[in-house]
Amino acid sequence: MKSLMIQGAKILSTGSAIPSSSFSNNEISKFVDTSDEWIVTRTGIKERRLLQGIDKSIIDLAVLASKKALDKISMDPSQIDLIILATSSPHDLFGSASKVQYQIGALNAVAFDLTAACSGFVLSLVTAFQFLQTGAYSNVLVVGADVLSKWVDWSDRSTCILFGDAAGAAILQSCSSIDNSILNFQLNTDGNYSKHLSIAYQHNITPHSNLNLYQGSFKYISMNGKEVYKFAVFQVPLSILKCLNSVNMSVEEVDWLVLHQANERILTAIAEKLSISSNKIISNLRKYGNTSAASIPLALDEAIQEDKISHNDIVIIAGFGAGLTWGTIIVRW
Template identity: 35%
Template sequence: MSATSAGRPERAAVLCGTGGWLPRRKAGNDELADRLDTDDAWIRTRTGIRSRHFAAPEEATSDLAVEAGRRALANAGAETADAVVVATTTPDRTCPATAPLVAARLGLTGAAAFDVGAVCTGFVYALATGAGLITSGVASRVLVIGADVYSRIVDPEDRQNAVVFGDGAGAVVLRGGHASEPGAIGPFDLGSDGAHEDMITVAAGGSRLPADPARTSRAERHFVMRGKEVYRHAVARMAGSARTVLDHAGLGVEDVDRFVPHQANLRILRTVATDLGLPFDRCATHVETAGNTGAASIPLALADSHASRVLRPGDRVLLTAFGGGLTWGSCLLTWPSLPPTPEPSHHGEEPNP
């Protein structure tokens, strides 16, 4: 990283806290197999997933985001933030955004708050946005949350997708600092290709096609993904974006200590790692017990890896994601020294606000 003209280190956004939250209800493969005419072996072979968590009927995306955000702020030793950015595909409502409600429930009324929609790449986009708010001087501390309740948009009778997706939220806190510090975020690579926007979609519910049952089919009102095509694009885009970030940083794959990709499914994770030439034991995974949690998957994997001490201070961490849009993105950071945290699935006696 370069120095400023005044000789001071370059300003950067620094990760200083992490937290995750999974709903209490845990659903194993056998529960879904009975309904979907499949079995545990088929699900594990295709996805590597053993279980996932589902939000209760009264829980919304904001509820999960608040819990993850509270944990991240506590881990950072922070009581305030100047901005809250929530990456989600499943906002509480079409209007307004979910982030202002999350901010208010966390006692951050008055902070800038808005949502980012980039599907499963959403957290990387939100992280870049939070970093930009800090480096531009707009904010000194930003809470970045990825939260999704896919159980609301996935058809429970869809054998291909119902076994893959789960609900959850993960969060990080960024503060202003310098590029030479552990926890400094960047560089980034972000991209999109809207020519393939129908590859991952919920067709109804927007301004183009309102979710009127009289005018739309069941499939149009639920999440649809063309799996084989998505697999090819995901592998190519995640690996390509990861290489771009490493090139920008002047680093090679051998310099990566921990690889944290979007937790799409275990097959994609293994293929991307192989394509990059990374040993799979450097890959942080959370998909086995949480499923694909969309924008929450990377921050949940970070929180889980920190809680289990898989991530160690000084580790050079590579993040990469791919999602609907199509969108993709990657970034680098060096893991800082953070206080211990509970695992995202550990609920303890913490009350809901």
């Protein structure tokens, strides 16, 4: 390990991957009592991508997004020191980061999963930032990837309309403190509200013979939409303001809001509370739905490809979700 010294960090490149299969609101309305108008009015979602095929997993999406990020800067995978995979839907309960490490050829990298649901990418960026600041590592690959379609009850219209599958990646590199791109961050958790969004573990009714052990399995996604909405609209603006105030920045200085793509009404309400123009909201929710840990890097990568974000722009990245967890990062692009 390198000698410890305080440094900065910058985002070198991004990449993303989506499944080829698109699934519209009209298709969902064929097997649950809903409609395109009902879904769009309440969520802003028109369609979502679903990872189909028994041989496909989160690893396929994570690997593709990672390779795209590497290719953009012609970086050899052997230069990556650390891989953090933000996911709540690993292909292996012990973790999937090591498989991503192997498949992209990053054989010099340490790799681990980080589970924080829809806030996972934000927490992973902050974690990567810590390793880079201390000088422990020089190049970190952060991947947000989820395939929540595998954990959705497709007969529950309150949740099945929301989620899609995707992956997004970002490569961070250490730099001088003067060139530091990550200006500040702010993270929170309130476990008292964890029941409002979860994939709970369910015990079998009868114990294993002779051992008195109750084994079981995980349920489907369960969500109290009203409570999650109230939490996000109240807490996320406070987090953003606190983060801005700590570096003496004003809301007027913000060029872009890249929020977790959960619900269009949430995104609009957060912007209104901050008195930020809706034109500054980066959103692709309409095309992909809620892709959990992938939503922020996917939206960020698309915005970069479309040349929306320019050099020196102030970008607010904010995630929120199960835990309940939420957090903000201020980035000077």
